[in-house]
Amino acid sequence: MYSLFGYGNMIADRHRMNAYVKALEGCIKPGSIVLDIGTGTGICAILACKLGAKQVYAIESNSAIAVAKLAAQDNDCGDKIEFIQAMSVNVDLPEKVDVIVSDLRGILPFFQEHIPSIIDARSRFLQTGGTMIPLRDRLWGTLVHAPELYHSYSSLWQQDIPYNLNLESPRSFLFHAWKKCTISLEQCLTEPLLFAVLDYAQISTPNLQVKLEWRAEKAGLGHGICLWFDSLLTTGVEFSNAPGQPDLIYGKAFLPWLEPVAIASGDRIICDLKANLVGGQYIWQWNSKIITGGKTRADFKQSTFNAKLINREALERRSLDYIPQVNENGIITSFILSLMDKNNNLEAIARECAALFPQRFPTWKNAVNQVREVIDDYGQ
Incomplete structure (x- = not known):
């Protein structure tokens, strides 16, 4: 996960940024539909709007997307950008796009899910004759x-x-x-x-x-x-x-x-x-x-x-014939999940956890952080 300092360093890299700006200027036309994968703090999405894009879908799994939303509002284009916090392979869009822009590389392009994400987005979202940034x-x-x-x-x-x-x-x-x-x-x-x-x-x-x-x-x-x-x-x-x-x-x-x-x-x-x-x-x-x-x-x-x-x-646990057993954390997580979507608020779930697992959570306040982590991972 990148920090805000990391995203700031990307913007401060003028050679990289100038190249992406020129690429967007050459590809975005008035009325373009754009997909920005790994939008980070929303810079490319905002630039696309300023260059005339009608609609931008900005996808980012990092919580930096909250900053991107604020930046879009500051630049008067919040109404043209739909921000989606997820991995792009888990997203469906309501329409095809004219341009897909991304920079999901690390030190090298072979980095985490960069290439599978590009392959998936190209096949599902790009219009015939649409443009990929980068091309190669x-x-x-x-x-x-x-x-x-x-x-x-x-x-x-x-x-x-x-x-x-x-x-x-x-x-x-x-x-x-x-x-x-x-x-x-x-x-x-x-x-x-x-x-x-x-x-x-x-x-x-x-x-x-x-x-x-x-x-x-x-x-x-x-x-x-x-x-x-x-x-x-x-x-x-x-x-x-x-x-x-x-x-x-x-x-x-x-x-x-x-x-x-x-x-x-x-x-x-x-x-x-x-x-x-x-x-x-x-x-x-x-x-x-x-x-x-x-x-x-x-x-x-x-x-x-x-x-x-x-x-x-650890290697034995990767074997196909390994028979897994649920540990205490798994049991607690499963219990928390069972209480979600039942009109229980966070405090109510924490109280239930403390009542069922008193050795782990002496008071309900001790269970709050674990409930929050489960909600962050699996809730909406």
Whole structure:
């Protein structure tokens, strides 16, 4: 979930905002029907109204939508925007739209439910001949020399800390996680490689599986792989997040190797890269080989799955033959749900909870917060 500070940083990114404004100016016509997915604080929805849209549907699952409603009123377009707090895949609209605008990406476009949401919205809501913003994202990668960035991994859980502790095992988890980074042109050891094109008018799968291969152009110590994207929002309007370009809010992704490798000019670097959407989150896998003159000098197999702290009991609960039992929280939640839609107010439900679960809630006021959480999750 983004905070208001996070949304503010997006607006403050002038390169990103200027590109989206130009794209909207080129696509919104008087009378246009617009869908803004992930409206956040409502900036694109409000801009669409100011550009002549007749109706805007602004969808946002974050509670920031309350701020968006206020912003729409402040800009005299509250009557043209219907705000819907939900995931777009769970929404039905009364009409087709002429324009779908979104920015659901994270550091990379393969982020949470971004791609499934776009596929769903395109198929259910977009008029024939309608416009998608963005039209296309392209993904790039390069091998990088990044000693300081790598040190942010290797310096944690060092073995030379006091107390005579061996912390190599927890430290080993870190190198299966990637992070946001800033990379300069001088740190790139290979030419950038275009390895994927996401055409949002046609994309049909949220997953990625590609083989990246570079030939090192200069010698240096390689620490891992850097990935980024550039975007075509609409014809003639684009931005790039590449090294050497102005930094954007998205940043770049650094996928570390298990250890640094000295790279010689002419070395081949091969990376089998996968990103699979599982339960709303991506599992990334990058298997890298460094080859000199036909000889493999390094062979790393890494996955963000190996960075997850999942114990044996948690894995067993994911098994298809696992027989679940309801815990106390589940029983209480079920009881609260049973009292909803029966003309019970919050206080009445809390009193019932305290009466039935006195060890958990000594007084009815102790039950209020849990009742509120259930109402937030399942009520309306």
